[in-house]
Amino acid sequence: MQINSFTKEKEWIKSSIEIVQSACNIDGIISIALSGGNTPKPLYQAVAKAKLPFDLIDFFEVDERYVPKDHEDSNTKMIFENLIQNCSPHAFNYFDTSKEIHEALEEYGKLIPTAGFNLSILGIGPDGHTASIFPKSEAIKNEVKYTAHTTTEHFATKDRLTLTFPAILSSKALLVILKGKEKRHLIDEMQNPTKTPTKFPALKLLSHPNLIINFCE
Numbered sequence: 208m209q210i211n212s213f214t215k216e217k218e219w220i221k222s223s224i225e226i227v228q229s230a231c232n233i234d235g236i237i238s239i240a241l242s243g244g245n246t247p248k249p250l251y252q253a254v255a256k257a258k259l260p261f262d263l264i265d266f267f268e269v270d271e272r273y274v275p276k277d278h279e280d281s282n283t284k285m286i287f288e289n290l291i292q293n294c295s296p297h298a299f300n301y302f303d304t305s306k307e308i309h310e311a312l313e314e315y316g317k318l319i320p321t322a323g324f325n326l327s328i329l330g331i332g333p334d335g336h337t338a339s340i341f342p343k344s345e346a347i348k349n350e351v352k353y354t355a356h357t358t359t360e361h362f363a364t365k366d367r368l369t370l371t372f373p374a375i376l377s378s379k380a381l382l383v384i385l386k387g388k389e390k391r392h393l394i395d396e397m398q399n400p401t402k403t404p405t406k407f408p409a410l411k412l413l414s415h416p417n418l419i420i421n422f423c424e
């Protein structure tokens with residue numbers, strides 16, 4: 208695990224874009240999975256303006272709240288507005304929340320590249336959740352399926368559709384982006400775990416050989 212700490216947002220963004228660019232240094236289609244929430248917004252706005260082979264990039268969602276895609280809590284809406292509409296990528300694949308939950312999961316699961324993503328961009332919530340895999344979630348133990356339905360009582364929208372750890376860990380590279388002093392304690396836990404993945408699901412990411420955490424105060 209590599210941890211990079213920044214005091215300036217623009218350096219945090221520049222480093223994160225360099226990681227996206229290095230993930231794109233391959234032949235053929237590039238698959239990049241994107242998390243939702245608030246942290247990624249300035250990064251996605253900058254990615255849309257970056258020098259990237261957008262015509263070869265298939266973007267995916269790491270997770271989605273089970274709301275219509277024009278709802279204010281929708282990750283599809285956030286990603287579209289901050290990135291997709293400004294860069295015209297080869298594809299943007301998202302959970303279709305107009306369908307029943309299990310149909311949406313099954314349909315989205317079929318789109319996931321069998322070779323894994325080239326890069327997944329993840330956040331970590333204050334309780335140690337990542338994607339929409341929350342503490343004590345059954346999804347933590349899942350070692351086969353690539354998508355799951357989870358629920359939360361503590362964050363936006365109870366019902367969530369999410370990639371699971373098998374899908375996330377199949378990525379060639381993982382970039383965790385954290386922003387704000389209130390998230391520093393998350394790095395402490397990642398560096399010196401005191402909990403189990405059941406209590407702090409993001410610890411499952413530590414098994415990945417190419418995990419980078421970009422933190423900005």
Ligand code: 6PG
Binds near residue numbers: 242244246331
């Ligand atoms: C979501 C995200 C989620 C996010 C964390 C951190 O749908 O909310 O995918 O996993 O990365 O909750 O959220 P913030 O970036 O808003 O702190």
